[in-house]
Amino acid sequence: MEDSFFSEVTDRIRFGGIDSTNPISFRVYEANRLVLGKRMEDHLRIAVCLWHSFNWPGSDVFGVGTFDRPWLDPRLEPMIAARAKLDAAFEFIRKLGVPFFCFHDRDIAPEGGTFRESRANLETMVAETETHMARSGVKLLWGTANLFSHPRYAAGAATNPDPEVFAYAAAQVKLMLEMTKRLDGANYVLWGGREGYETLLNTDIGREEAQLARFLSMVAEHKHRIGFKGTLLIEPKPQEPTKHQYDYDAATVHSFLARHDLDREYRLNLEVNHATLAGHSFQHEVAYAISHGIFGSVDANRGDYQNGWDTDQFPNSVDELSLAVYEILRSGGFTTGGFNFDTKLRRQSLDRTDLFHAHIGGIDTLARALLAAALMIEDGRLEKLRRERYAGWDDELGRSILSGDALFEMLAGRVETGEIDPRARSGHQELLENIVNQEIWSADQRAVAEAAQKR
Known part of the structure; x- marks a missing residue:
């Protein structure tokens, strides 16, 4: 594999302005531009995710992968492939010029034949990640454990009918929480992709809620035990891959947390496409979380209005995002969170530079939404009319x-x-x-x- 995977992009992406003819340039995003007295980079806190961009081959249920990702070739020795993947990821992040990244344990380290081997692989690759972070200055927005891909988690992790699966998931999260602390991550995310059911005929909902509550309590207890100062985040989603997911939306998760006295331990990582799948606007989910003191971070993407599934496309609507960014700004902005690009290229976007085009467009969309939301704040008419109404x-x-x-x-x-x-x-x-x-x-x-x- 090449020393430089993204050799067609030779330097860091620059700001070219709204009339730039260079497709590999930002037209709106200027990291150091002051907006409401704060740098644009500090408002948006943009992150690149490693799973869709570097650990997904471009496959779907009807076809194999289409992307040029040589490290995903199963013939490669797994740790050699993992290092090549990490090298390419940090080359991309450095050239894109954003401050953060996010990853699952399995995004950077292959699963071994035993848990002990998996742990050794992860610790080795976390050490490699530390080196990349030190060289680039890129920071970890959040880490998380993949509790959904392996067949052991087919019936869930914390909500699995087998307590041994619960125990294995606990060991995996314990380790990944410790690795996130080691990398000075700002947050740790739990997404319960398989914490739900396919049919009620074999499901005890009450039992599974009790299991999930105990699992989340154990995570919070371990956070305090090891002195992790970051924020614990839960990511709501109504369904997919399960028929029904217990973390359905912001209100459902809030009710669950309050019911189990966990609402002071967790905040929410809200995804745009998950909000629309739940039948809400993204502004609604953000506004609900903020008004109840549980807003944490954002996965920036979008769905397709014609499709009823999680398409994870790059955001391109200023109209849609500006209302959510307005809610974030009027509440004081992010604390430990940011905008993570939990986004997929389309399967026909085959060139290596397509990953740059996608992120540049999405980042410019966010930047324009920020500028529009800032104007709404400065203008003050929205707030005045809202205040007068009550x-x-x-x-x-x-x-x-x-x-x-x-x-x-x-x-x-x-x-x-x-x-x-x-x-x-x-x-x-x-x-x-x-x-x-x-x-x-x-x-x-x-x-x-x-x-x-x-x-």
Whole structure:
């Protein structure tokens, strides 16, 4: 295999501006540009995922892999292949110029014939990862364990009917949590892809919920035991690969965590495509998590409106993302989280440079969404109209209701005497939507004007 896998891209991707004719350049994303007093890079905290981009051959249920990923050739010695994969991944991340990456244990280290061999492989490759991180300055946004690919997890990990599978999953997560701490990861993610059911005919839902709660409690206990300072994140998804997944959406996970006294231990890693699969907008999932104090991080991607499955495409809609970014900005922004590109190339995107085109386009989309959301914050009309809509709750009547001073009988009496006789008020939805569009269009106009000034 070559010393440089992405030899056609010879240097770090540069900012070219909105009218750049260089396809390997950013048109919007400028890492050091100040937005609301903070660098764009620090707002977005972008990460590259290693699984779809480097550990997936481009296969689907109807066909074998189409991608040029020589390290996935089964004829290679597994650890040689793992090192080649890691070299290519860090070459890509360095040239793309983003600050973070994310990975599963099996993305960087092959599974061995025994758990002891798997552990040795992972520890070896984590040491290699430390070297790459030190050379490049790239940091770990989050680590996680793959508890869904191996046949042992066909019926789930924590929710498996076999306690030995539970124990094996516990050992795997224990190790990966320790490796994430070793790499100074900002977060640790748990995605319960097979924590659900295919049929209720062989499923005890109550038992499986108790198992899952115990597993998550054990993870939190081990986090504190080893002194991991990062955030524990759960990633909701309604289904796929299971028929029904217990971590269905933000509200479901929040209810589960509160029910088992875990809501102070976990936050949410929200994925755009998972939100739409659950029948929600991504803005809804972000707004719900923020309002309940459980927002953590984001997997940035999109689904296809014609398909009812997780297509994990690169984001390309400023309209869709700007509303979610607005919610994030108005809450103060990320703390330990960021935007991880949990995204797949299309199977016909065969050139090595296609991975750059995809990430550049997705990052520029996020950057434009950030600029539009910042304009919404600066303009203030959305917040003003929202505040005015609830103004009555800050007056005497609203305060007395929420404080408990106003009883049913008192309220009923004031209504019966005619003292309280409310009239419907406009919600101004169309006005609000027009304001959002105006800010998105204004962001575009500013970009054109700035480009003209530089010419």
